[in-house]
Amino acid sequence: xxxxxxxxxxxxxxxxxxxxxxxxxxxxxxxxxxxxxxxxxxxxxxxxxxxxxxxxxxxxxxxxxxxxxxxxxxxxxxxxxxxxxxxxxxxxxxxxxxxxxxxxxxxxxxxxxxxxxxxxxxxxxxxxxxxxxxxxxxxxxxxxxxxxxxxxxxxxxxxxxxxxxxxxxxxxxxxxxxxxxxxxxxxxxxxxxxxxxxxxxxxxxxxxxxxxxxxxxxxxxxxxxxxxxxxxxxxxxxxxxxxxxxxxxxxxxxxxxxxxxxxxxxxxxxxxxxxxxxxxxxxxxxxxxxxxxxxxxxxxxxxxxxxxxxxxxxxxxxxxxxxxxxxxxxxxxxxxxxxxxxxxxxxxxxxxxxxxxxxxxxxxxxxxxxxxxxxxxxxxxxxxxxxxxxxxxxxxxxxxxxxxxxxxxxxxxxx
Numbered sequence: 001x002x003x004x005x006x007x008x009x010x011x012x013x014x015x016x017x018x019x020x021x022x023x024x025x026x027x028x029x030x031x032x033x034x035x036x037x038x039x040x041x042x043x044x045x046x047x048x049x050x051x052x053x054x055x056x057x058x059x060x061x062x063x064x065x066x067x068x069x070x071x072x073x074x075x076x077x078x079x080x081x082x083x084x085x086x087x088x089x090x091x092x093x094x095x096x097x098x099x100x101x102x103x104x105x106x107x108x109x110x111x112x113x114x115x116x117x118x119x120x121x122x123x124x125x126x127x128x129x130x131x132x133x134x135x136x137x138x139x140x141x142x143x144x145x146x147x148x149x150x151x152x153x154x155x156x157x158x159x160x161x162x163x164x165x166x167x168x169x170x171x172x173x174x175x176x177x178x179x180x181x182x183x184x185x186x187x188x189x190x191x192x193x194x195x196x197x198x199x200x201x202x203x204x205x206x207x208x209x210x211x212x213x214x215x216x217x218x219x220x221x222x223x224x225x226x227x228x229x230x231x232x233x234x235x236x237x238x239x240x241x242x243x244x245x246x247x248x249x250x251x252x253x254x255x256x257x258x259x260x261x262x263x264x265x266x267x268x269x270x271x272x273x274x275x276x277x278x279x280x281x282x283x284x285x286x287x288x289x290x291x292x293x294x295x296x297x298x299x300x301x302x303x304x305x306x307x308x309x310x311x312x313x314x315x316x317x318x319x320x321x322x323x324x325x326x327x328x329x330x331x332x333x334x335x336x337x338x339x340x341x342x343x344x345x346x347x348x349x350x351x352x353x354x355x356x357x358x359x360x361x362x363x364x365x366x367x368x369x370x371x372x373x374x375x376x377x378x379x380x381x382x383x384x385x386x387x388x389x390x391x392x393x394x395x396x397x398x399x400x401x402x403x404x405x406x407x408x409x410x411x412x413x414x415x
Contacts, residue, residue, distance in 0.1 A: 002073040003029040004311065005063065006045075007053060007082045007089075009038060010290055012388060014365050018295035019078065019288075020044050022307045031072075033059070054185055056085050063089055074314035080154035081186050083107055083286050096212075096265035096316045098286055105261040106268075106286035109151040110195045112261065116281060119256045123281050124198035132172045138196035139165060145199040147231075148172075150179045152190030154285065157381045159231045161199065178378045200280050202273040205240065207254045208289050208298065208306065210267050210313045216255045217319060219306050219326040221247055222293055223396070224271075230377045232384075234337040235403075237396050238297040239327045242274075250279050257281045267294075267310045292335040296390055300362070302329035331392050334399045336406075338387040343379075344414040346372045349386060351410040360402045363390040374414055386412055 004023055009016040009032065017040065023030050024044070032038070032045040035053050049066075053059050063072070072093055077086045083098070084107055090097025098106070105115045113126045127138035129148065139146060139162060148160045148171065158179045160171055181188040204226055209218040221240035226233050240247060254270050261284060269289040271282040288294040288310055298306040304324035312319050338349065346368040355364050365388040368374070375383040389406070393399040 001027065001029045002315065003031055003046075003070055004314075005072045005075045005089075006030060006032045007059075007075065007077045007086055008032075008034050008079060010078045012290065012292070012365070013367070014363060014388075015290065015292050015295045016078075017044055019076070019307050019310075022305055023311060026308060026311065028073075028311070031066075031070075033063070053082055053085060054188065056088065059085060060088055060092060064092055067093055074311060076310070076314055077287055078290070080107065080152075080285050080287060081189070084189075090265075096314060098263050098266050102262050103286070106263055106284055107152060108190055108193075109149070109283055110193070111151075112283060113195065113197070115262070116257055116260045119253075119260050121278065121280075122253060122257055122260070124200055126195055126197035129194040129196050130192065132169055135168060135172050135194075135196060136165075139168065142196060142198050146196050147199055148175060148194060148196050150175075150187060150190065151193045151195050153179065153186060157184070157186070158378070160378070161229065161231075162196070174378055178381075200273040200275060200282060202275040202280075204271065204273050204282075205242075205250060205279075206236070206289060206293070207250060207270040207272070208268075208293060209254070209258075210309060210319065211258055211264050212313050212319055214259070214264055215320065216258050217309075217323050218251050218254060219298055219309075220302075221250055221327075222289070222297070230381065232339075232377065232381065233291060234339060234385075236291050236293060236297065236335045237399065238293060238301050238333050239329070241396050246274065246279075250274070253279050253281065257284060265313055267313065269293075292388070292390055296362075297333040297335060298326055300390075300392065301331050301333040302326040332395055332399060334391040334393070334396075334403075336389045336391060336403055337385050338389065338410065338412065340374045340376070340384045340386050340412050340414055342414050343374055343376045346370065346374050346386065347413040347415050349410055349412050352387065354409070355389065355406055358402060358405060360391050360393050360399065361389060361406075362392055363388075365389070 031047045033049045087098040087100045087103040146162045150158045179187045204224045206222045223237040225235045266286045267288040269285045
């Protein structure tokens with residue numbers, strides 16, 4: 001029985017266990033190395049190792065020692081913070097993975113923009129920001145509106161839209177505070193490093209796939225919606241509803257973007273927007289998509305597991321001759337988040353119990369318990385999410401009608 005090593009798991013309930021379940025169903029032994037005990041119910045993993053994965057060298061040494069007794073066939077991460085660590089581990093173990101010499105292309109958004117700028121028209125104008133003076137210079141050079149964000153975060157953390165010069169200093173200081181490593185250790189990788197870039201106007205999409213032997217395989221395109229402030233993702237539809245001509249452009253530019261970064265033997269999750277001048281890339285992560293896209297939407301829509309192919313790439317199984325058609329399933333799938341709109345103590349979601357009775361609702365996943373604190377952005381970028389819902393329907397319009405029905409009788413109560 002081959003052993004797979006998972007470096008941490010995603011935070012969302014239900015989503016986080018699906019890769020483990022599918023790996024076990026495929027006959028693999030699963031070892032989870034995590035920063036803290038995820039308190040999984042039952043015996044989902046064969047072995048749990050608690051370690052501070054922010055201590056990269058210690059983690060590498062621990063894995064090397066483990067591999068001496070039990071051979072590891074593949075190493076995975078499901079979030080951005082461990083992409084570099086997994087790259088180093090794959091090199092040490094002689095497994096397929098991203099070359100550590102270029103892995104910062106998918107962890108540092110400034111390096112990412114530099115690499116992608118070799119392809120004309122692929123990304124917006126950008127400038128590195130390390131200080132308030134740098135920000136003022138970038139705004140003067142690039143103009144407004146623009147996006148200011150940390151180079152090493154993920155999950156829509158720390159994204160500020162700049163529309164006026166009047167409050168640049170206040171905004172920059174707020175950014176420094178909200179991206180302090182003392183508040184979130186993810187910022188310890190690239191502390192006080194930011195990027196300012198031209199704001200991209202248009203509908204948002206993500207593209208999911210893998211790279212193997214420098215060839216890009218696309219599972220599909222996801223239609224997304226984000227909040228006007230702070231770009232928080234709250235809804236996703238798979239597969240995309242866009243015309244074939246638009247999807248062809250998105251896929252073509254996705255392949256150019258991936259190739260410009262020189263990453264290989266990994267999953268990828270690309271985000272971009274369709275502008276008046278064509279598709280432009282926001283950023284690329286060298287790991288599978290979250291938001292239930294990888295774990296549920298693709299599989300339930302198409303009937304084919306995307307996780308299985310991610311595992312194949314990581315252990316070196318060729319995917320070219322058996323790549324499924326993920327985009328032509330007979331169902332439209334959706335992930336939708338119920339959000340709070342004020343800070344305070346969570347009391348309840350009135351009407352939540354009835355949501356599962358609505359046709360098309362597959363799962364309702366509460367994220368808060370009574371008495372939990374709710375903190376709105378920019379003080380916190382994920383605390384406002386109260387529950388996740390997975391839905392299916394014949395079309396996007398069909399699902400939107402279901403969401404309208406849900407919103408008509410539920411109420412988030414915050415004290």
